[in-house]
Amino acid sequence: MAVIFEPTKALLDVPTHYCPGCTHGIIHRLVGEALEELGILDRTVGVAPVGCAVLAYDYFACDMHEAAHGRAPAVATGIKRALPDNIVFTYQGDGDLAAIGTAEIVHAAARGEKITTIFVNNAIYGMTGGQMAPTTLPGQVTETSPYGRNIETQGYPVRVSEMISTLDGAVYVERVSVDTPGNVFKAKKAIKKAFELQTKGAGFTMVEVLSICPTNWGLSPVEALKWLRDNMIPYYPLGVKKDTIGEVK
């Protein structure tokens, strides 16, 4: 019988703790497939964040490293500098990367660290139960913006990909989404390209993935996907923000 679908070897066969309808599972799978297809699983070390993906180190089959909240890019820097032949990635959420870890991500990118960052942006703090994130949209209701994010007092969301793409050390930055099968395919292509660039020794690569949080958004998964399309994509336009290398040969 022909195998038409099988799990990626890059993910361990264990149940995850993610909420029903959460898109972390899809993104994990895309990262795993990229590592497997590029044949780099054997020399990859991943860095897990603090946030919903805190336990990612239990799901990926490659060697994994925990990091303190926001420090994944610094930990990844240490790993990559110590063992430069390894492929190193960070998997971070919006609170981890764009709030407490702003300095680390900016400087890892500015240094052109040869690592890949998977930045999962769902515009909310998931693990702690739905507080305002740096990427929470104006007017968006969260536990800590109960009347909607007020730009007068709570400021504006951060467009991380656009910001990182201004740095010379970043060679490839793309924002993708996993709200439709078509976008999932594009996301896969982007993630694979980022890792492929790393295998060629290019500089810092980052893929921002717009993601949903049905639990804390208070929506069904289907509604959440629609909310992402209607609200997040207009504020966080998809596409390549920076590509200094072009097609990987």
Added chain:
Amino acid sequence: MAEKVLMKGNEAIGEAAIHAGCQCFFGYPITPQTEVAAYMARKMPKIGRVFLQAESEVAAINMVYGAAGSGVRVMTSSSSPGISLKAEGISYIAGAELPCVIVNIVRGGPGLGSIQPAQSDYFQATKGGGHGDYRLVVFAPSSVQEMVDLIQDAFDVADIYRNPVMVMGDGMLGQMMEPVEFKERPKREIPSKDSWAATGLHGRKQHHVINSLYLQPEKLEEHNKKLSKKYAEIEKNEVRYETYNCEGEVDLVVAAYGTVSRIVKNAIKILEKEGIKVGLIRPITLWPFPKKAFEEVTGRTKHGFISVELSEGQMVEDVMLSVKGRKPVYFYGRSGGMVPTPAEIAGRIRAIVGGEK
């Protein structure tokens, strides 16, 4: 015999680390230890090793965390306020049981304090600093030569116990020049890191995870018990101290470490001429603290003990714990960058021996 060279303490730290096989150094400039980073910046790239100036002390210690998890010998250095910033990372490193060496060239505090020499980070170094049930092995050299020796030993101790080791000196020790030799240190058996380091699978079946998170209370307690067992082992094997002039009956015993212990030796010589016999216990490991050295001399010291520190009284608490109330324990300290003279210390000791409390 190795050649004697005149070196500044901070530069000697760098050279000693290189001798010990330090593969990566991550740092951030802060007075009075910046020369460590500058030395590493000059030397490390030339021998194919890693020097990286991080964007903050926070980032630097997390880079150390990553490199230590990768199984290489790694060091960072800083001074007091910078160590406060590193405290979170040190806790993670201790929790994940990773070996690394952290240098603290202590300046006056609290807050931004001063850039002048102090020993006011004793509590921070020996009682935690970061959160959680962990211990940091703390070496306190008193000369540039001892700094060189202990830096090399620190890498071994870190590897043997899979635990961070701090080498703590005051600003004077970092800034002064003394002749040093980079001698071959006694060889210790260093366990392989293959069973735990996250180096990439490279054919290995089971993935390695560097981690300090245990969400189940039973698991975390089990982990903490395991750490405690390790710390007990360190307390059994790694205590180091020097005693000076402590033989027979003594009038008073001074506890002092680092540069202060040298000043105390001068004070002891002054008092010797007056017929006052003063001993010195110089802890070389601040943790584990050399309790036995104090127990051993408690019965022979007429007036008890005095802890002399560049602080408002920190190590004195460990001296009290070691003496267990059997003899009086006095304290004399200068702080904020002030350094006592031998005459000043001798004066305080003279007063105690003369009956003033």
Added chain:
Amino acid sequence: MAHQEIIFAGFGGQGILSMGKFLAYAGMDENLNVSWLPSYGPEMRGGTANCSVILTNEDIGSPLVTDATTVVVMNRPSLDKFEHAIVPGGLLIMDSDLVNRESERKDIDVIKIPAQTVAEEVGSKKIANMVLLGAFVEKTGIVPMKALLKALKEHGKEQFYELNKRALERGAEYARK
């Protein structure tokens, strides 16, 4: 018994730290215990530089010199600050071109050298420090002059060696007077 605890003091840029370093190198080569501690911490003041240097065949206690056997000063504030740190019977060496007062101490040896003038005669005011160092070594004999010259050769800039050497010799002449 060889034992000298010296404070070198003056303005930044006068070569205060380096004269201490050369002496420490020479002491080390002569198998003495040596330490060198730059102005750092409590004794530092705006614009001034000083260093504590110890050469001895005993163990060195505190590297910070508080009871100096010799003080070498290259400006007035340094004299004001360190004159009373000299032990009775100790030595004070002053650059009399820059220090505009006499010493108040009657219980010490004082050598006054117009070091700026002498250095300029040799070739450059920048080596006034070496004139004073030459006098110190000649007077105390803590290290042989040839050990100091060796230290200069090994650790100093090649192009200044001859100049420095002449400056040391001129300083030594003052110490013999």
